[in-house]
Amino acid sequence: MFMKGKKGVVLGIANKKSIAYGIAKACKEQGAELAITYLNERFQKKLAPIAKELGCEERLYPCDVTKPEEIEALKASLEKDFGKIDFIVHSIAFAPKEGLSGRFVDISKDAFSVAMEISVYSLIEVTQKLKPILSENSSVLTLSYYGGVKYIPNYNLMGVAKAALEMSVKYLAEDLGKDGIRVNAISAGPIKTLAAAGIGDFGFMLKWNAAHSPLKKNVTIDEVGNSGMYLLSDLSSAVTGEIHYVDNGFNIMGMPAVKFDENGKPTIAWNGE
Ligand code: NAP
Numbered sequence: 521m522f523m524k525g526k527k528g529v530v531l532g533i534a535n536k537k538s539i540a541y542g543i544a545k546a547c548k549e550q551g552a553e554l555a556i557t558y559l560n561e562r563f564q565k566k567l568a569p570i571a572k573e574l575g576c577e578e579r580l581y582p583c584d585v586t587k588p589e590e591i592e593a594l595k596a597s598l599e600k601d602f603g604k605i606d607f608i609v610h611s612i613a614f615a616p617k618e619g620l621s622g623r624f625v626d627i628s629k630d631a632f633s634v635a636m637e638i639s640v641y642s643l644i645e646v647t648q649k650l651k652p653i654l655s656e657n658s659s660v661l662t663l664s665y666y667g668g669v670k671y672i673p674n675y676n677l678m679g680v681a682k683a684a685l686e687m688s689v690k691y692l693a694e695d696l697g698k699d700g701i702r703v704n705a706i707s708a709g710p711i712k713t714l715a716a717a718g719i720g721d722f723g724f725m726l727k728w729n730a731a732h733s734p735l736k737k738n739v740t741i742d743e744v745g746n747s748g749m750y751l752l753s754d755l756s757s758a759v760t761g762e763i764h765y766v767d768n769g770f771n772i773m774g775m776p777a778v779k780f781d782e783n784g785k786p787t788i789a790w791n792g793e
Pocket of ligand 1: 531559563583611638707713
């Protein structure tokens with residue numbers, strides 16, 4: 521039981537397909553006690569059965585990260601329930617539709633600000649506001665994607681947000697190291713979730729990743745969940761500021777592997793779909 525005695529909060533479960541759900545489940549299976557959050561009333565009802573399954577029906581709290589007072593209220597609730605906490609999972613991102621398809625050059629300042637506020641600043645603000653109740657041996661985890669490092673079609677504005685998120689992880693890690701707080705990100709391969717549905721041609725992205733990753737498949741929320749559990753547990757006590765890829769190795773590929781057709785001509789190693 522790698523998480524026995526650990527208490528933490530998970531932000532970003534929308535449903536059972538959410539990456540945050542995979543992480544919460546893996547932590548619970550290893551003995552962690554959880555609190556989870558929802559965005560608004562509509563999601564409160566949806567999340568009630570999930571909270572029950574995760575053993576935290578008494579610790580299901582509202583937290584829209586655009587509302588600082590809700591983050592403050594979350595801190596007060598967690599303090600009341602747990603005293604100190606040992607981990608935070610930040611699995612939140614949002615960009616207006618105009619930022620996830622079309623021409624990058626046309627993105628508005630408003631869309632840019634919204635994406636940066638919800639997808640990047642929220643990590644800083646949640647960490648800042650919950651810091652007084654973080655234990656001296658705690659771990660903060662966020663979720664990124666390769667589109668923050670290299671161009672990915674349609675990822676557009678979210679790519680810029682993920683680049684800023686990954687650097688925020690590193691600056692937070694240095695700053696909070698002296699307080700015994702570790703900060704890491706998982707850069708997950710593409711997974712069909714609610715958030716992913718907003719990205720143009722996402723189905724093609726899934727096929728491309730499965731075809732061109734060394735392990736020739738897509739990742740699951742259970743796989744990301746297990747890696748997340750490792751980064752939240754003492755197993756990773758010497759790991760901070762890291763962007764840990766859980767993507768079947770896709771990020772190491774500089775070029776798709778070559779196959780040859782019956783005439784000996786090179787073709788791209790597409791799985792035939
Ligand atoms: P998801 O299930 O849709 O989760 C996204 C979460 O963000 C939802 O719970 C959503 O709440 C929440 N959220 C959005 N705006 C919020 C706000 N203002 N305040 C609080 N919460 C807010 O999708 P997911 O794919 O698991 O995404 C989780 C994280 O993984 C994101 O950072 C995403 O960029 C990252 N990621 C995803 C993939 C992928 O392919 N799916 C790959 C790599 C990284 P509501 O649903 O209630 O609006």
